[in-house]
Amino acid sequence: MNRRHVTLPIRVLVALALGSAGCGRSVAPREVEEPTHHRPAHHPGSLAAAPPAIRARAARLVAAPADAAAATAELRDILRWIPQLAADTELPRGAWDDVAALAARGSARLAAPGDPTALAADLAATADRLAAIVATLPPGTPAEEP
Amino acid sequence: MALLWGIVLRVIQALLQGAPFILTGLCIAAVLDKLLGRVHTRRLFGSNSLSSLVQSWLIGMILPGCSLGVIPVCRQLRASGIAVGTIFAFALSSPLFDPLSILYGLTLSKPLSIMAFAACSLVVVMLSGGLFDKLFPGTELPVVEPPAPPPGAKRMLAIAVAMAREAVSGTALLVGIGLLGVGILAVLLPPGTLQNVLGHDNRAAPLLMTAVALPAYATPMTVMGQLGSMFQHGNSIGAAFVLLSFGAGMNLGLVAWMWLTYGWRKLAVWLVLMVAVVLAISYGIERPLYPADAEDAGHTHAFDRFCGPYGTGAVPAGGFAADVLHRIRMETLPHEWIGAGLLGVLMLAGAALRRCDPAGRVDAWLLRAPEKDRGVGRYDIVLPAPVLALACLGGIVAASVVGCYAYYPPPEVALEELSAANVEAVTSAISGDTKRAADWIPVCEGWNRRLVVGAYLRHGRVSDYHRAKSRLYQDRLEELEHAVEDGDPAAEVSRHALDASRAFRYLGAAFRSEPLD
Incomplete structure (x- = not known):
């Protein structure tokens, strides 16, 4: 556990007690730590970029077994992000529901891996179906985060 | 100057947000006092038993309130001779939820967590209240029923007078102490202090939240918004529960009332019991209730309002006073302005009564039955006061439900x-x-x-x-x-x-x- 996290409650309690007694300011100014919405490197950035991202990691499951755990973790994230990425498009509700269902099925398939080759093939098929839906989007839909 | 203006801003914000709830609390206390009566109040809430804890929890969940608004109600419950554990059960549960915040919670990504939080609050009330009543049996008081106002307009006027008097009584002082907690936090916590320390991976997060939430004051709606933000940003679920229990459920004014009424020993035991039970539940639910799909944003803005608004040395363009006015104008909702206005009128009336009628002649007049019985019409039925009281309490609940349609x-x-x-x-x-x-x-x-x-x-x-x-x-x-x-x-x-x-x-x-x- 981060030591700062452990001591902060104690510092705040002490500060409250001292403050109530009129001992003035006793909490040190916070460290400069700019909060940002952290986006991992494997975030596809857009729905259009998701199918190739899935295919690439599905291929890694077979080609680099040593890297399978990392690839699986990234696939789990990407499949989880897909409904939100699809929300940032003009997909109508029916198509969005299809995308969300595809992502849910992909996540379920990933949770029960079995044979890596079969898993990679199933995920590639998911990516293909996703790409087919993406192809229906009108031109001008954001393809990639700048 | 930044610290001083920070206190001013935070206290005014809290007062405006709490005004509708304080007004509601004054109304409930007056209805219990003038219509329901002490004996029936005690029957409604129960006293000194496990079933009374459930009754009080349930009434607290149904009636809209905040931790400042429950102060006059708690004073009235005390006057009705109800045992301490039962009063505390009501005081803790009433500020947690109201119809507005429940609806908000049900539309969050994890409504199940909100339902679980509600169930956990019952466990807190049962455990801490039950243990407290075991440790301190016999905290009930003998009930002396004061004379009730006669039926008719006087009965209604008596409620208004009771509200006005209560608005400038010890309740006002306790509300002031409650608001002081917000000011103290604004001084002690520089802007953004809590943005990065309440993550799911920080095992001390519930502990830290306890330290902050006890002196803090937040309305049920504010806390529900904060909970939503915590779920969305992958913050500690345990800290979220502590926030609900103490941030919404307690404030320094309520703590001061407990101290003044029951003494420091009972207060200390109650606080230790509460903190122990709440923290045990917080650490117990951290993993089971943590949303699997939560995105850990690494920070949250949900608690910025618990911290000071101005950094040291930073002066807003146009000056502090203009910035405070601007922020209050931007953030205050219409029902908060109305609540604050009505509360102001009530306080003025209460102050006038206090100054011009210290002997309570108005109250004595309100208690006198009309000398001449003018008779009643065939359809002019005289309803018993307790029936009217329950109708009033039901009306308050109904009004808060109707309010949901206006607010949303x-x-x-x-x-x-x-x-x-x-x-x-x-x-x-x-x-x-x-x-x-x-x-x-x-x-x-x-x-x-x-x-x-x-x-x-x-x-x-x-x-x-x-x-x-x-x-x-x-x-x-x-x-x-x-x-x-x-x-x-x-x-x-x-x-x-x-x-x-x-x-x-x-x-x-x-x-x-x-x-x-």
Whole structure:
């Protein structure tokens, strides 16, 4: 556990007690730590970029077994992000529901891996179906985060 | 100067947010006093038994309130001779939820967590209240029923007079102490102190939240918004429960009342019991209730309002006074202005009564039955006061439900408001007016939530599709907010503004053209 996290409650309690007694300011100014919405490197950035991202990691499951755990973790994230990425498009509700269902099925398939080759093939098929839906989007839909 | 103005701003914000609830609390206390009577009040809430704890918890959950608003009610319960554990059970549960906040909670991504929190609050009340009553048996007082006002207009007037007198009694002092807690936090916690320390991976987060939430004051709605933000940003679930229990359920004024009424020993035992039970539950639910799909944002803005608003040495453009006025004008909702206005009128009336009628002649007159019985019409039925009291309490609950429909308007109305706010936020950001953009982004965030809750209220369900559109817009607004606050280059701010604008377009299209359920 981060030591700062452990001591902060104690510092705040002490500060409250001292403050109530009129001992003035006793909490040190916070460290400069700019909060940002952290986006991992494997975030596809857009729905259009998701199918190739899935295919690439599905291929890694077979080609680099040593890297399978990392690839699986990234696939789990990407499949989880897909409904939100699809929300940032003009997909109508029916198509969005299809995308969300595809992502849910992909996540379920990933949770029960079995044979890596079969898993990679199933995920590639998911990516293909996703790409087919993406192809229906009108031109001008954001393809990639700048 | 920054510290002083920070206190002023936070205390005024808290007072305005709490005003409708304080008014409701005064009304409930007066109804219990003048209509229900002490004997019936004790029967309604029960006393000194496990079933009374459940009764009090249930009444607290149904009646709208906040931790400042329960103070006059607790004083009245005490006057009714009810045992300490039962009063504390009501005091803890009443500020946790109200119809507005429950609806808000049910439309969060994890409504199950909110239901679990409600169930956990019952466990807290049962365990700490039950143990307390075991440790301190016989805290009930003998009930002396004061004379009741006669039926008719005098009975209603007696309620108004009781409210006015209570508004300037010890209740006012205790409310002031409660608000002082907000001021103390504003002094001790510099801006943004709590942004990065309440993550799911920080095992001390519930402990830290306990230290902050005990002196803090927040309305049920504010806390529900904070819980939503915590779920969304992958913050500690245990800390979220502590926030609900202590941030909403307690404040320094309530603690002061307990101390003054029961002494430091009982107060200390109660606090230790409460903190132990709440913390045990918090650590127990951290893993089971943590949402599997939570995005750990690494920070949260949910607790910025517990911290000081101004950094040391920072002077807002136009000066502190202008900034405080501007913020209050931007943030205060109409029902809060109305609540504050009525509370002010009540306090003026109470002060006048206190000054001009210290002997209580008005109260004595209100208790006197009319000398001449003018007779009653065939349909002019004299209702027993307890029946009227229950009707009044039911009316308060009904009014709070009706209020939900006003606060969460139909989607088309919410979209109209949101559209106007979005234009303000986006155009301000693009034109480089970052201060104005920073003012309007929270307005957009508020209407975005009210849009979803309003749709849920009227259709019973909101599809995942619509929720995803709302969530996207919220994310884009937060990104824009960061860009504005961090002083990003103009091109970057504009890009985020256009992203937010596009997300709003998708949101509007979804709510206008796709079925909601």
